[in-house]
Amino acid sequence: MSKPVIIENTVVRQDAFGRYCLNDLHRAAVAQGKATEAQRPSKFLRGEGIDAFVQSLSEAQKRASVNTIRGGLESGTWADELVAIRYAAWIEPAFEVQVYEQFRDTIKNANGMLTEQVQAGLAMLAFYKQEMRIAPSTMPGAMKKLQSSLGMPDILPAYAADTPDGCMTGSSEVTHSLTELLSLHGKPYSAISAFRRLQLLGITERKSRPSSKAPDKEKLFWSLTEKGLQFGKNLTAPDNPRQTQPHFYDLHFPRLLALMLNGAAS
Structure with a gap:
């Protein structure tokens, strides 16, 4: 205002x-x-x-x-x-x-305040993207919320492509949660044991945020590392935008399984 x-x-x-x-x-x-x-x-x-x-x-x-x-x-x-x-x-x-x-x-004062708010919002989004390695497809939604809070017109596209390195399709690859893909491939891993295995391989990491119910306590969640982004992408969790929810590319999951089982990609 x-x-x-x-x-x-x-x-x-x-x-x-x-x-x-x-x-x-x-x-x-x-x-x-x-x-x-x-x-x-x-x-x-x-x-x-x-x-x-x-x-x-x-x-x-x-x-x-x-x-x-x-x-x-x-x-x-x-x-x-x-x-x-x-x-x-x-x-x-x-x-x-x-x-x-x-x-x-x-x-003049309003424009100055708006400029400061835009800069603060962009800095927050840049930190958010860098620290949490959020997938490009989630950024338009975050930018739209920033635009709306500042009373600015919506000029952003609703969609952005997420692709692993080397992908030539130019569109987003199909992804699923680790639990869904483990079930689909019939592998003897629970989701928590699979995440821990991927953590040892440097593909996932454990992050934390303050608990919304108890601010003095922390809520733990999984996130893909820089190395892990070749196998999937970090989405924002539907129940809390301050944490990530890793999704893995269907096409690259067999290679990821080989890495989990053998310690080396096939």
């Missing part, structure tokens, strides 16, 4: 479309002795040329540039920035300058 516009200790409210409350501007001007009680927004909107200006602006933006609400907490006249500045000029030129500068400073 952007920093509120405050003029002469009067907060100029905005609605969901970013339109400013002209009644708040009027109160701020009256408090400074720059406007009379008669210079209300309703009188301004009846002025010569204002209706045509408002209509042209509404058509250009494909939405109402002025909205008047009667009754309730949001009662008043709400207008886009251009209309608000024109209203300030109608009240008094010096007030127009004051309002314009306040709008400009507020936007």
Whole structure:
């Protein structure tokens, strides 16, 4: 949320479309002795040329540039920035300058805050990807959440390819969990014993995160190492995005089994 516009200790409210409350501007001007009680927004909107200006602006933006609400907490006249500045000029030129500068400073501050938030978010995602070796397919979802939290438009693709080194298909390989693949291949390993074997081979590693139920305790989970990424990918766990859930490429699982059984790839 952007920093509120405050003029002469009067907060100029905005609605969901970013339109400013002209009644708040009027109160701020009256408090400074720059406007009379008669210079209300309703009188301004009846002025010569204002209706045509408002209509042209509404058509250009494909939405109402002025909205008047009667009754309730949001009662008043709400207008886009251009209309608000024109209203300030109608009240008094010096007030127009004051309002314009306040709008400009507020936007500048908001842009600065947004830049800091974007940088912090990207740094967090970079750390997340590096430390947890998250698969590319999970990153668009994380970026979309970052965009949404910052109120930014969604410009990212919904899909990214995950492929092992040397893959020439250009698309994601089919993967399954270790439990599913062990069952499919009928090998005498439980999932936990298989993970421990892969840990000895440097393919998986044990990581931890604070427990959501008991912050003073740790929750352990498995993650593929850099070496292990040739055999699979790290997905974010569905029950907690702060931990990984290894999935293994179906096509490369026979080679991985040979490595587990013999200590060397066949």
